[in-house]
Amino acid sequence: MAKKGDWVRIHDVILKADQRTARLPDDTQKCDFEMWVKGSLLDEEGHMGDTVHVKTASGRVEQGILAEENPHYTHSYGKFVPEMIEIDKQLREIMYGGEK
Secondary structure, eight states, X not given: OEETTOEEEEEEEEEOGGGXXXXXXXXXXXXXXXEEEEEEEOSSXXXXXXXXXXXXXXXXXXXXXXEEESOOOOOOOOXXXXXXXXXXXXXXXXXXXXXX
């Protein structure tokens, strides 16, 4: 349960797939247009799945379904690719004449 002022992430569907413009690529047209927003919870409390209001860092007030409490970044550069080590060695040889 999140309390007023907690940092949360909300989700909302802005447009259903059938409401989107026909000028989009076919694969994009088949998907809902979704919004994911992080902000401070304005409601007194909220449970996962509840409709809540948040205030974003830029001061906007948005409404959506509570999806996550204390969200964090989860991006990465992907899994390790062993070939990159060999490419690095080859590039160093080409550019500098060896390891540096």
